[in-house]
Amino acid sequence: xxxxxxxxxxxxxxxxxxxxxxxxxxxxxxxxxxxxxxxxxxxxxxxxxxxxxxxxxxxxxxxxxxxxxxxxxxxxxxxxxxxxxxxxxxxxxxxxxxxxxxxxxxxxxxxxxxxxxxxxxxxxxxxxxxxxxxxxxxxxxxxxxxxxxxxxxxxxxxxxxxxxxxxxxxxxxxxxxxxxxxxxxxxxxxxxxxxxxxxxxxxxxxxxxxxxxxxxxxxxxxxxxxxxx
Amino acid sequence: xxxxxxxxxxxxxxxxxxxxxxxxxxxxxxxxxxxxxxxxxxxxxxxxxxxxxxxxxxxxxxxxxxxxxxxxxxxxxxxxxxxxxxxxxxxxxxxxxxxxxxxxxxxxxxxxxxxxxxxxxxxxxxxxxxxxxxxxxxxxxxxxxxxxxxxxxxxxxxxxxxxxxxxxxxxxxxxxxxxxxxxxxxxxxxxxxxxxxxxxxxxxxxxxxxxxxxxxxxxxxxxxxxxxxxx
Numbered sequence: 389x390x391x392x393x394x395x396x397x398x399x400x401x402x403x404x405x406x407x408x409x410x411x412x413x414x415x416x417x418x419x420x421x422x423x424x425x426x427x428x429x430x431x432x433x434x435x436x437x438x439x440x441x442x443x444x445x446x447x448x449x450x451x452x453x454x455x456x457x458x459x460x461x462x463x464x465x466x467x468x469x470x471x472x473x474x475x476x477x478x479x480x481x482x483x484x485x486x487x488x489x490x491x492x493x494x495x496x497x498x499x500x501x502x503x504x505x506x507x508x509x510x511x512x513x514x515x516x517x518x519x520x521x522x523x524x525x526x527x528x529x530x531x532x533x534x535x536x537x538x539x540x541x542x543x544x545x546x547x548x549x550x551x552x553x554x555x556x557x558x559x560x561x562x563x564x565x566x567x568x569x570x571x572x573x574x575x576x577x578x579x580x581x582x583x584x585x586x587x588x589x590x591x592x593x594x595x596x597x598x599x600x601x602x603x604x605x606x607x608x609x610x611x612x613x614x615x616x617x
Numbered sequence: 618x619x620x621x622x623x624x625x626x627x628x629x630x631x632x633x634x635x636x637x638x639x640x641x642x643x644x645x646x647x648x649x650x651x652x653x654x655x656x657x658x659x660x661x662x663x664x665x666x667x668x669x670x671x672x673x674x675x676x677x678x679x680x681x682x683x684x685x686x687x688x689x690x691x692x693x694x695x696x697x698x699x700x701x702x703x704x705x706x707x708x709x710x711x712x713x714x715x716x717x718x719x720x721x722x723x724x725x726x727x728x729x730x731x732x733x734x735x736x737x738x739x740x741x742x743x744x745x746x747x748x749x750x751x752x753x754x755x756x757x758x759x760x761x762x763x764x765x766x767x768x769x770x771x772x773x774x775x776x777x778x779x780x781x782x783x784x785x786x787x788x789x790x791x792x793x794x795x796x797x798x799x800x801x802x803x804x805x806x807x808x809x810x811x812x813x814x815x816x817x818x819x820x821x822x823x824x825x826x827x828x829x830x831x832x833x834x835x836x837x838x839x840x841x842x843x844x845x846x847x848x
Contacts, residue, residue, distance in 0.1 A: 446825040450786040451786055451817050451821060452818070454801070455811070459811035548680075553682070554682075556787075580693035580697070581696070583685055583692065587686075595680060
């Protein structure tokens with residue numbers, strides 16, 4: 389049915405998954421950093437974090453991808469000769485993709501993490517301090533585990549959006565499953581078949597993610613009391 | 618090192634791009650909302666034969682990338698002889714029509730879920746009061762449930778509208794010259810991707826802020842009864 393393109397597309401699916409997971413790791417790091425900046429008592433840090441979140445969330449993913457991918461490469465090659473570098477610098481598309489997606493979704497996650505930290509009752513940190521914990525201990529033992537519980541619904545949402553947004557990286561030439569499907573579609577003149585197959589793979593990925601994250605949410609909500617309505 | 622001279626000379630191209638973006642956005646939102654209202658009502662129905670198809674629709678649309686949906690409609694449908702010989706073909710071979718259709722289908726699924734959530738959150742007292750007044754089901758939906766649910770959906774719907782504004786940038790992948798398309802044209806014609814795309818980004822940023830302000834006004838008007846009271 390797929391004219392022997394099945395395994396190629398599965399290779400692409402693997403690339404999509406690695407791209408999504410690696411980008412998410414970077415996004416979590418940037419998101420935590422962004423949230424810390426925005427909650428910082430230092431005015432300029434808070435402003436910097438706020439600016440990052442607002443600007444990135446106000447521009448379409450595709451434009452940011454094109455800007456960072458083509459524009460970034462362009463700028464690097466304009467700056468390099470000034471630093472005495474004579475060769476043209478080609479950026480690896482996977483690394484550029486991870487950098488771009490991580491940078492974009494770090495902004496979205498900073499919003500999720502900030503909200504989650506603010507949802508923790510103040511008494512929790514005070515109780516930790518009263519037990520004689522240091523600031524770092526309070527942060528890692530008291531705040532982070534509870535923050536994770538509050539952040540999971542927003543995180544789930546962001547993960548799903550990121551997974552689907554990876555399809556856009558195919559536009560700049562990363563050979564993910566979308567790219568492979570486009571090639572197969574052009575070669576066989578059966579675009580519907582291949583795009584439907586890719587849609588099914590994305591649906592599988594999002595469905596499995598939903599189930600897994602629901603289990604994780606249950607794990608982190610152990611001990612949380614929910615009122616019956 | 619940066620050269621915005623050429624960009625300034627080509628601002629009219631961006632201007633036409635803004636119009637295309639607006640056109641795509643407005644058509645997609647209008648069609649999408651028209652589809653979303655019946656779908657949202659189906660999603661809150663207790664009858665499985667109404668609820669299940671709407672659930673499947675929103676689940677599949679929300680679980681797959683917009684780009685795949687766009688490609689399925691724009692490139693995919695041409696695979697079938699029946700489509701190519703049908704009266705719809707003049708429309709389905711047009712990039713503008715396909716982009717509007719794909720965007721409308723996409724936003725209808727998200728908007729339907731927003732509306733369903735809002736309908737479910739209707740205070741039960743309002744429904745009981747309407748029933749006590751002897752309203753029929755149709756009148757209950759028309760006079761009580763929908764007006765109140767549509768209003769309460771406004772904050773979430775404003776997010777969806779902004780997401781949709783950003784989604785319209787995908788139209789540039791199927792050859793349309795919207796804001797992103799204008800930037801892509803300039804970028805490849807003069808090889809200055811950085812300036813071209815940063816300008817496009819600025820346009821979207823301004824439009825996003827304008828939409829946010831517009832919805833703030835709308836909320837002040839239609840959600841005044843839910844605003845916190847001034848002390």
